[in-house]
Amino acid sequence: MEKYEIRNIDIQDEHSRITIAKLVNEAFDSNIDKEKIFLNTNTRNKKTVYLGAYLNNELAAVNFFIAHELLYNDKSVIAYQSCWSATGNNHRKRGLFSMLINHAKQSLYGAFIFGFPNHNSEPIFLNKLDFRKIDLSKLNIPVKIFPHLFLKYYLRQVKPTYQLPLKDSFIPIEAELIELKKNEYANEIKVYESYNNIVWGKVTKRSSKLGELTFFRIGGIQVNKPHLLYLVFKELIKKEKPDIIQVISCENSSLLELFRGVKPAPKTEPLIIYDLNTNTTSSHFNFISGIKDVF
Amino acid sequence: MFFKMKSLLKKISYAFYKKGQLKSHNIKLGYIFHTERLYDDRLFNQLILFCKKYKAITCAEPICTVIPPSNLQLKRELNERAFPEKEYASRIIELSQYSTIGYHGHFYLDNNPFNYNAIHCNSFNANNLTEQFENDINWFEKNQIPHNNIYAGGWWFFNENLLQLLLQYGFQFDFSFSKAPFFYNQFSNEIMNENNIPTGEVFEIGFDGEKKLTCIQNFIGMHTTSFPEDFDRNMKKLDLNIKELVGVVNAHDYDLNFDNTLRCIEFQMKFNNIKFLSFNDLIGEKPFKSIRLFSAT
Numbered sequence: 001m002e003k004y005e006i007r008n009i010d011i012q013d014e015h016s017r018i019t020i021a022k023l024v025n026e027a028f029d030s031n032i033d034k035e036k037i038f039l040n041t042n043t044r045n046k047k048t049v050y051l052g053a054y055l056n057n058e059l060a061a062v063n064f065f066i067a068h069e070l071l072y073n074d075k076s077v078i079a080y081q082s083c084w085s086a087t088g089n090n091h092r093k094r095g096l097f098s099m100l101i102n103h104a105k106q107s108l109y110g111a112f113i114f115g116f117p118n119h120n121s122e123p124i125f126l127n128k129l130d131f132r133k134i135d136l137s138k139l140n141i142p143v144k145i146f147p148h149l150f151l152k153y154y155l156r157q158v159k160p161t162y163q164l165p166l167k168d169s170f171i172p173i174e175a176e177l178i179e180l181k182k183n184e185y186a187n188e189i190k191v192y193e194s195y196n197n198i199v200w201g202k203v204t205k206r207s208s209k210l211g212e213l214t215f216f217r218i219g220g221i222q223v224n225k226p227h228l229l230y231l232v233f234k235e236l237i238k239k240e241k242p243d244i245i246q247v248i249s250c251e252n253s254s255l256l257e258l259f260r261g262v263k264p265a266p267k268t269e270p271l272i273i274y275d276l277n278t279n280t281t282s283s284h285f286n287f288i289s290g291i292k293d294v295f
Numbered sequence: 296m297f298f299k300m301k302s303l304l305k306k307i308s309y310a311f312y313k314k315g316q317l318k319s320h321n322i323k324l325g326y327i328f329h330t331e332r333l334y335d336d337r338l339f340n341q342l343i344l345f346c347k348k349y350k351a352i353t354c355a356e357p358i359c360t361v362i363p364p365s366n367l368q369l370k371r372e373l374n375e376r377a378f379p380e381k382e383y384a385s386r387i388i389e390l391s392q393y394s395t396i397g398y399h400g401h402f403y404l405d406n407n408p409f410n411y412n413a414i415h416c417n418s419f420n421a422n423n424l425t426e427q428f429e430n431d432i433n434w435f436e437k438n439q440i441p442h443n444n445i446y447a448g449g450w451w452f453f454n455e456n457l458l459q460l461l462l463q464y465g466f467q468f469d470f471s472f473s474k475a476p477f478f479y480n481q482f483s484n485e486i487m488n489e490n491n492i493p494t495g496e497v498f499e500i501g502f503d504g505e506k507k508l509t510c511i512q513n514f515i516g517m518h519t520t521s522f523p524e525d526f527d528r529n530m531k532k533l534d535l536n537i538k539e540l541v542g543v544v545n546a547h548d549y550d551l552n553f554d555n556t557l558r559c560i561e562f563q564m565k566f567n568n569i570k571f572l573s574f575n576d577l578i579g580e581k582p583f584k585s586i587r588l589f590s591a592t
Contacts, residue, residue: 160476
C-alpha cells in the first residue's frame with residue numbers, strides 16, 4: 001500500500017502553480033490556465049489553503065479551501081469553501097479526496113467548511129465525511145415589461161423602522177467577493193451601490209421557449225438600509241435592462257425575508273456544511289451564488 | 296426639464312402652504328457640518344464665511360466635525376493634490392475660531408478606501424475600525440487639535456464596537472443617531488426602537504461603567520433648494536410626537552448651499568420660532584433616558 005502524504009502547497013510559487021494546473025487539466029481533460037486557478041481562489045485575506053496529496057514527492061491529488069471572511073454577530077470569522085478537487089489519473093480510487101477533506105477537518109482553523117458539491121461528490125460529503133446539507137432557494141424576477149411593478153411585488157417594501165433579522169446569520173463580506181470575482185472576470189462583474197446597499201452579479205444569456213433571455217444573476221447583496229434596497233435594483237434594471245433578475249440563496253438565508261415568491265431550487269447544488277470551531281446548527285447562511293467558486 | 300417642472304410645482308403648492316407648520320413645537324436646533332474637503336480653497340473660504348454669517352443671524356456657532364488627514368480616503372485626496380497635511384491642520388485651527396470642532400469618522404474594510412469597502416453594520420471588521428479610529432484620535436492629539444469629545448458618524452455608521460471605542464477615548468457627545476430614512480443605521484434604529492426614543496429626545500448610552508455618550512439626534516439633512524418650506528415638509532416626515540425637540544441638521548462642506556441655507560434659517564427663526572443653539576447650549580439639554588447596553592464583546 002502506497003503511503004500518501006498531505007502537504008500545504010505554496011500557491012505563490014510558480015512551479016507549484018504549473019504542477020497544480022497540470023494535475024487539474026489531466027483530471028478533467030481540460031486546458032485551464034494556472035493563473036485562473038490562482039485568481040479563482042486567492043481571497044484578499046490570504047488565508048486560502050491549498051492542500052495536496054503527494055506520493056514520493058509527486059502531486060497526486062489536490063483540494064483547495066477558499067478562505068472567506070464572514071460577519072457573524074458583528075464578529076469577523078473565516079469559513080473555507082472546499083473546491084478544485086482533482087485526482088491524477090494514476091492515483092484514482094485510493095481515497096485521496098476523503099483523505100484531503102479529513103485532513104482539512106483536522107487542520108483548518110475557522111468557523112466551518114462549506115461547499116456546493118455536484119451529484120457525484122454530494123453523497124460522499126454527506127454519508128462519508130459527515131457534512132450536512134442545506135437546500136437552496138431560487139427567485140426569478142421578471143423585469144422585461146413593467147419592471148418597476150414586478151420589482152415592487154417581488155421585493156418587499158419595508159418601512160424605515162424595519163429591522164432585518166440578522167442574528168446568527170453568516171454574512172459574506174461582499175467587497176471581498178467582488179474583488180475576488182473582478183480579479184477573475186474583470187468587467188463582466190457588475191456592481192451597483194446606493195445608500196450603503198450593494199447588489200452585484202453577472203449578465204448571462206439563455207435560450208428559452210420565448211427566445212434568448214438576458215439574466216442578471218445576482219452574486220451578492222449587501223443590505224445596510226433595507227427600506228432603500230429597491231433603489232439599487234432600479235438602477236440595475238435601468239443600466240443592464242435584463243429580462244430576469246435571478247437570486248439563488250440558501251433556503252435559510254435571512255436575506256430572503258426581503259423577497260416574495262421564493263421557491264425551492266432542488267436541481268441546484270445544495271450547500272453543505274461541516275462545523276469546525278462554531279456550532280452552526282441553528283445559523284442562517286446568507287450566501288448568494290456569487291460566493292461559489294464556479295460563479 | 297424635470298427639475299424645472301418640479302420647482303414650478305413646488306412654487307405653486309407652497310403658495311398655498313401654511314407658514315409656521317412647526318410652530319406648535321419648541322425646537323432647539325444646532326447646525327452640524329460633516330467637514331471633508333478643507334483642502335478646497337473655495338469650500339474652505341465659503342465655510343468660514345458661512346460660520347460668520349450664521350453667527351450674525353443666530354448668535355450661535357455651528358459645529359464642524361472634521362475628518363482628520365489620517366483618514367485613508369482623505370490622505371489619498373491630499374496626496375493627489377499635493378496638499379500639505381500641516382496646512383490642513385492649520386485650516387481646522389482657523390475653523391475652530393468660528394465653530395466648535397468635532398470628529399467625523401469614515402472607516403474602510405481591509406484598510407482600503409476603494410472598491411465598496413465602506414464599513415457599515417453588515418460590512419464590518421472590528422480590527423479595521425479600531426486601527427483607523429485610533430489613528431484618527433492620535434492625529435488629533437499629535438496636532439494638538441481638540442475634538443472636544445464630539446463625534447458624528449460618517450455614512451451614519453454606528454455600532455457597539457464604535458460605541459466602545461468612543462467611550463474608551465473619552466467621547467461624550469454624539470450626533471450620529473437619526474430617524475431620517477436616508478440616514479438609517481441598523482444599530483441606531485434598533486436602539487431607538489427598543490427604547491421608544493422619539494424624534495428630538497436627547498438620550499445617553501453606555502455599558503456597565505460610568506462612562507456615557509450623550510446622543511443628540513440629527514433630524515434631517517439641510518436641503519439645498521430655494522424653498523424654505525422644504526425644511527418644514529422634511530421635518531414633518533419624521534414622527535414629531537413630543538413638543539420639546541432638540542437636535543441638529545447637517546450638511547457637508549461640499550454640498551452647502553450658502554444663500555438658500557441662510558435664507559431658510561431666517562425663515563425658520565421667523566415663522567417656526569426655532570432657536571438655533573451653539574454646542575454648549577445644546578448640551579445644556581439634559582438627557583431624558585439613559586440606555587445601558589450589555590456588551591456582547
